[in-house]
Amino acid sequence: MTDWLHKVQYYETDQMQIVHHANYIKWFEESRMHLLDEIDFGYDKMEEAGLLVPVLSVSAEYRSMTRFGETVAISAKIKELTGVKLILSYEITDSETGKLRCTGESKHTFLDAETYRTVSLEKKNKDIYDLFKKMYDAQED
Numbered sequence: 166m167t168d169w170l171h172k173v174q175y176y177e178t179d180q181m182q183i184v185h186h187a188n189y190i191k192w193f194e195e196s197r198m199h200l201l202d203e204i205d206f207g208y209d210k211m212e213e214a215g216l217l218v219p220v221l222s223v224s225a226e227y228r229s230m231t232r233f234g235e236t237v238a239i240s241a242k243i244k245e246l247t248g249v250k251l252i253l254s255y256e257i258t259d260s261e262t263g264k265l266r267c268t269g270e271s272k273h274t275f276l277d278a279e280t281y282r283t284v285s286l287e288k289k290n291k292d293i294y295d296l297f298k299k300m301y302d303a304q305e306d
Contacts, residue, residue: 166203166300168238169196170260175233182233189225189267193255196239197271200253204296214290217276218251225255225269236260243301248285248294250274
């Protein structure tokens with residue numbers, strides 16, 4: 166899987182031209198979308214399949230400042246996958262220097278789009294589960 170690259174925009178910074186902490190969470194989502202697009206199964210296709218994947222929690226640990234004009238590389242990886250739960254980990258680094266800027270994770274569940282009830286992805290849609298499992302296994306290599 167390839168990293169998601171993001172060039173820091175002026176509106177994402179404060180008066181000192183340092184990225185506001187809330188933007189890192191948005192970047193996690195950008196990289197999550199990129200990750201799903203790489204397996205050709207973005208949220209649009211999930212929703213067409215009758216699935217929702219809401220965020221249950223998200224956390225970030227800020228390691229060093231990111232400034233206006235810099236480009237960051239955001240890596241998203243599957244940390245845990247069960248039939249019901251998905252946990253992703255993130256690492257944001259300066260694309261030029263490789264310096265670590267932020268780490269984090271997000272926890273998700275799989276819901277039936279009609280009932281909003283938690284479902285086992287492995288049972289509801291084994292093909293989709295297998296896509297995630299294949300991605301997860303590939304990261305271990």
